[in-house]
Amino acid sequence: MFFFGTFRHSLDDKSRCTLPNCFRDDLGKVVYATKGLDNCLNIYPEETFKVLCEKNAKLNELDSAQRRYQRMFFQTSFKYEVDKSGRITLSKNHLQIAGINKDIVIVGNNDHIEIWDKDIFEKIDALQNEEFESNAQLIAQTYKE
Incomplete structure (x- = not known):
């Protein structure tokens, strides 16, 4: 499954986020959120999140960088149930982690949103728009290898 597209929404007064219709079937009724890179929340379907947990569980706890990453991954993870209207209620902790106020953008990014x-x-x-062409050239080299 692949998630793609950009959608603009607003949280309601109860901090509920409406997931785009096109994502709902692939996300399922239970999703997992964790701190993402660049100050966002990553939302994963249950199976994808389980694979990530298994990979993170294999990190070397004796290596300080791996240990800190592993800790941050697990301490910022949270299970959400998707309601009948396709919404999740974001926790105060997750709102704070990602600096989310009322207006949000939901982005599909490969195996997660x-x-x-x-x-x-x-x-x-x-x-990203400024760097797109130079990044595309770098990535083109990787594709050739």
Whole structure:
């Protein structure tokens, strides 16, 4: 399964996030969220999250960088149930971790989706647009190998 596309929404007064219709079937009724890179939340379907947990469980706890990454991954992870209306209620902790206020952007990114605060996403997106061609050239070299 692949998630793609960009969707703009707002949280309601109860911090509920409506998941885009096109993602709901593949996400399922239970999703897992964890701190993502660049200040967003990563939302995973249950099976994908289980694979990530298994990989993270194999990290070397004697290596400080791996130990800290593993700890951050597990301490910021949370299980959410998707309600009948396709919403999840984001925890205060997750809102704080990602700096999310009311307006959000939901982005499909391969095997997961990302939830961003609108203002943070717009800054990251502007940078991504500036770097797109140079990054594409670097990646093209990887494809050739």
